[in-house]
Amino acid sequence: MSGYRVGVDIGGTFTDIVLLGDTGEILTRKVSSTVDNYARAISDGLAATFAEAGIAPSEIEEVLHGTTVASNAILELKGARTGLITTRGFRDLLELRLLRMPRLYDLGWVKPPMLVERFLRMEVTERIGADGSVVTPLDEAEVADAVDRLVGEGVEAISVCLLHSYANPAHEMRVKEIVAERAPGMVLSVSSEVLPEIKEYERTSTTVINAYVKPVVGSYLKSLIGDLDRIEVKAPLLLMQSNGGLTTAEVAAELPMNIVESGPAAGVVGAQQLARRVGFDKVISFDMGGTTAKASLVEDGDVTRAEEYSVGGGIMIGSRLMSGAGYALKVPAIDLAEVGAGGGSIISIDAGGVPQVGPQSAGSFPGPVCYDLGGTEPTVTDANVVLGYINPGHLAGGSVKLRSDKSKAALTEKVAEPLGLSPERAAYGAHLVAASNMIRAIKAVSSERGRDPREYALVAFGGNGPLFAAGMARSLMVAKVIVPPQAGVFSSVGLLYCDVEYHFPKTFRQLVGDIDPSALREATAALEAQARDRLAADGFSGDAVELKWTAKLHYRGQAYELAVPLPAIGPGFAAAAAEAYGAEHERTYGHRAGDDEPVELVSLNLAARGLLEAARSIAKQDLAIGLAEPTTRRAYFGPDYGWMETPILKRGHLATPYAGPVIVEEYDCTCVVPPGMTAALDEFGDIIIDTGVNA
Structure with a gap:
């Protein structure tokens, strides 16, 4: 009997599932995310894969999972009703933050809503010195009163952060005991257990975030484990952390702050393994899905990490050069930049008549107009359908049928006609705006970090990454683009390489x-x-x-x-x-x-x-099997080239190099090679695109 490791990554639009057998065979599936209960898409997708491939649930050895549940709870302000107990005089620390403006000269910027409202922040008399000495004893009566008041206000979680508790946690431990006595079963996060480090605001914010998402993550994991039990999968469940490593479901439920950026991390680890395999010292990982786009660096075989970052502040980046926009989270995380630009990003025109892309997204429901599920606002996917880049009958292997006529009608009405443009010019303009948004993310982790992107290769993955990557690389003067096998589900593949x-x-x-x-x-x-x-x-x-x-x-x-x-x-x-x-x-x-x-x-x-001992290598696939003759389709490449009859290939066709324009269609993604570039396969089955620039 074979054994399989399962990698599952949930995105805003699709849930990606990858099964890797102990002999290297790989199975992939892309299903629509079930926003009302993300766990259901996983269990239903796995059950369908088992039935098609004849796999018994008992053959599953591990389930490795990257999730956006914690980050979504913060971004959507749908976490638990949380209280805070802190040292007298520090009640407003969450409001004061670091007194930094994330956007210089923007007087209209407003702080994000506090995760703990002011009346739910309780002060108690106590004081620990920076050297760990007790300056003022803890007033236990005040602590008891604070707990009773919070319980009376209906809080679902309590966070505790006392001054200098990293140097001496005695007072926090006593508060923890009092909470357990007066509110048994209360969800609790204590800073000396969560983050025993200096810096009061960061420690308080991190502790609050942990408490805020703890009930949400706990409920989700319980639901997921129940759904896996329902389909008779009894294998251990491991969660991807923001730092690029895995953790057990039990630890993730206790310290969910470590999985807030769980989703994007796995793809970077996959890019790290790819860089080592193909011999590139420096690569930029670029992951574009249905809702967001993420970029990160791999240098000398290692991922780069930020020691803290902000969640929910628009562009999400490690906070060395920019902070204050979102909620501070001081935990190690893969140093990446994330922007609200994906296939589902809505195209609109602002009050000044300028086209915009995102950050609002149509998500998986109603989704882009071409999904024909009730969406009325044109999206990036609709623009790419109009441009001829996406085959309306091929998305997710043909399981999602697209209405190109509806895409064109919506784009014409909402964008082209107001701007006085043809549908294709409007669509191409939206495509370029989306690309420029994502280039910001790449610059945030490269040039803004003192790195020259021209010295790197660009590894493109995600459902939309290979569609945009070549054009973006040319703008950045990046010479090589690498599109790995299983690029559309590459974050799930990356999970298989994690420890x-x-x-x-x-x-x-x-x-x-x-x-x-x-x-x-x-x-x-x-x-x-x-x-x-x-x-x-x-x-x-x-x-x-x-x-x-x-x-x-x-x-x-x-x-x-x-x-x-x-x-x-x-x-x-x-x-x-x-x-x-x-x-x-x-x-x-x-x-x-x-x-x-x-x-x-x-x-x-x-x-x-x-270090996990399970097999990590994916067997090389014979890409020549079942290759039919290439077909062609008209695609639009901007005013300089116009509409061009473009070869439509499978990956195996690139065993012979092709000059662009070329479109490579696969089950999980589409790769666009614009005019003036060339594409070929390397020995590992990666698509290598030469952008024609001199690095």
Whole structure:
């Protein structure tokens, strides 16, 4: 009997399912997401795949899942009614935030609504000093009263964040006990357990977010496990975390803050494995689905990570260069930029008569006008249908039939006629606007991070990524585009390459020149013991455990840190740490301070991985099987080229290089190669597009 690992990624429009057998065979399925209950699309899609392929549920060994449930709860403000207990005088910390404006000179910008309303933030008398000493004892009567008031207000979750609890959690632990006594069963998040690190606003915001999404995620996971039981799948369920590693369903339910950016992370891990396989040192991963587009970097075989980011602030990026727009979440996450641009993004005209794309999306229901499910607003998918890029009878292998006539009528009425353009010119303009929005995301992780995108290859995936990637690459002067096999479900494929991973932070604030090596070794030993215990609980020990240390440092007086590998602890530690930080500061910001500028260690972080032993390699497919002669279709490539009779190929046809224009149609996506470019297959079955620019 064969064994299968299952990767499942839920998007705003489609749910992607991939089954990888222990001999390397791969099965894929794309089904519409069930917004009312995302778990149902997974169980129904798996059941249909089992029936078609003759697979028994008992053959499933693991279910690996990336989900947007937590992020959706924040973006849609549909989390739990949450209360906060904090130190007297810190009630308004969530409102004050970091006093930063995310958009310079925009006086109309408004802070997002608070996840905890002011009357649900309770102050209690207590004070822990920065050194961990008790300055003011905890008033337990006030805590009891605060809990009773919150329960009386009908809160579903309580967050606890007391001043300097990272240095001494005693008061928070007592508050936790009082909550358990007076409100048994109450969902609770305590900052010293969630994020034992310095910085009060970030710690408070992260703790609140964890409490806010905890009931939602817990309910979803319970529903999903129930649905998997219904189709007799008893395999372990592992969730993708924002940091690119997996975690158990039990840990995800307790610390859901770690899966807020679960969905986008898996695709970046897949791009990392692809880069290693094809021998590219630097790649930009570009994932465009039905609702959003995401970009990230892979450098020297490693994904890049941000130590914190904002959720729900429009363009979602790691907060080194921009912050304040959304809700601060201080957890390690793959450093990516995300914009509201996808196939379902609605095309509109603003008050000034300028066409816009997104961020509003038609989603999976009613979806684009061409879905014929009641949608009336033209979308990016409708524009691509009008342009001839998408085959109306081929989407998701033909399971979704499209009405091209309705796309053209809606685009003509809502966009073309008001602008005095032909339908194809309006559609092409919308296509370019959408591309420019997504180029912003790529620049956010490259040029705005001190990286030159011309030095990278672009890995394109997602249902719409390969359709846009070549044109975007040319605009960015990127020479190569790589479209992997199973590109439309590549985030699910990426899940199959992930390992279990946990991050353990600890504040250790001291000038590097003053650090006592024995004290530092003691701190790292305590973190290592904690990490090994966590992984042992998941069944990992010995050679199956991999540890990676980083240190967050800054020049004395700076408010923000950069992470570098932790140097060897010994006589040369101070010099090595200062040099590592200086080099990273120069790479990120373009300069470094002089040697006389003191460098301060702020915190330690241990990334602990449990290495899964399951087969990861996908067997090479014979792409020549069943190849028919190419057909042609008219497609529009802008005013310079107009309508062109364009070859319609399968991936296998590119065993012989083709010059654009070419459209490659697959079950899960469509790849467009514009005029002036060439496309061919490499030895792994990847489509390699030469954009014709000199990198």
